Amino acid sequence: MQKLASRCFFIWYTLVFWAPNGSAQQVADETFDYPVTVPVYKTGSGPLIVFDEAHNNASTLRGAYAPFGKLLASDGYQVVSSREKVTSELLKEAKIYVTVNAMYDMEDWDLPARSAFSPDEITELANWVADGGSLFLVTDHMPCGASVNELAGRFGINIINGFAIRKDGRPEVFSKQKKTLISNDITSARGKRIDSIMCWGGTGFIVPPHSHVISVLGDDYRIYLPSQASQIEKRLKATIPYISGRGLVNGAYLEFGKGRVVIFGDGASFSAQLQGIKSEKRGMNHPWATQNAQFLLNIIHWLDRKL
Structure with missing residues (x-):
């Protein structure tokens, strides 16, 4: 019964909570196209990017992240999905490993939390990152944060297993003008400057001192910490515990040994979706997310040491 309730909540939250019209339909926007005028590599000649689909990932290259794969392929990268658990054999040919919204269970989001990745993985x-590999870790609200917190912890990052929600309940445009988007190697690359990105909630985390912050949450946010995911409703009850978003970030990057890590706390930002009967855009295709696609390219280029 508990798993059935969690499954119902999963469907409701994913398809309804952020959709003003309340319609339960969400598909990849196959028409989304961001022109890459000067690809880093010739078609199919770039490094291998392994896209994780082995850890109950809600986002796949055939689903919401199809535009993600299409964009990176247009830049010359070889992007392949993998349903294999992490091993040295899987990683030996890869330059970048991407995992998006890994979950310990697709149906049961409630506490107690557990890791989607095994200790061996x-x-x-x-070890692979320390030897020169690059990890792009994209997570989201409960239960995604807890599902990868042990993995993130190996790099000194502590992910909050909650729901980051603005006090006004709206999506967020992070910008340098508002000082919520920070100038750094990724956002201020020559000829590829990023002044704003759009996000849809997600979660926040604490990063080690040697990391570089990309974007911050701040006082406009609360991170709600329910014991059961179904407690997050359109009208949030006052009994749900929360912490302030002050001091928390939702985007950062760092070097680890010889390798590199980028972590981001919202999965929608790198998708391109059509939502509801009105096909409202969400992700890189949103009218306010004009730089999200270039932001993604900048992240991959930094991980690939092209910035």
Whole structure:
């Protein structure tokens, strides 16, 4: 019964909570196209990017992240999905490992939380990064944060297993003008400057001192910490515990040994979706997310040491 309730909540939250019209339909926007005028590599000649689909990932290259794969392929990268658990054999040919919205269970989001990655997988990934590999870790609200917190912890990052929600309940445009988007190697690359990105909630985390912050949450946010995911409703009850978003970030990057790590706390930002009967845009295709696609390219270029 508990799993059935969690499954119902999963469907409701994913398809309704952020959709003003309340319609339960969400598909990849196959028409989305961001022109890459000067690809880093010739078609199919770039490094291998392994896209994780082995950890109950809600986002796949055939689903919401199809535009993600299409965009990176247009830049010359070889992007392949993998349903294999992490091993040295899987990683040996890869330049970048991407995992998006990994979950310990697709149906049961409630506490107690547990890791989607086994201890052996975490060790393999950490060793691979330390030896020169690059990890792009994209997570989201409960239960995604807890599902990858042990993995993130190997790099000194502590992810909050909650729901980051603006006090006004709206999506967020992070910008340098508002000082919520920070100038750094990724956002201020020559000829590829990023002044704003759009996000849809997600979660926040604490990063080690040697990391570089990309974007911050701040006082406009609360991170709600329910014991059961179904407690997050359109009208939030006052009994749900929360912490302030002050001091928390939702985007950062760092070097680890010889390798590199980028972590981001919202999965929608790098998708391109059509939502509801009105096909409202969400992700890189949103009218306010004009730089999200270039932001993604900048992240991949930094991980690939092209910035």
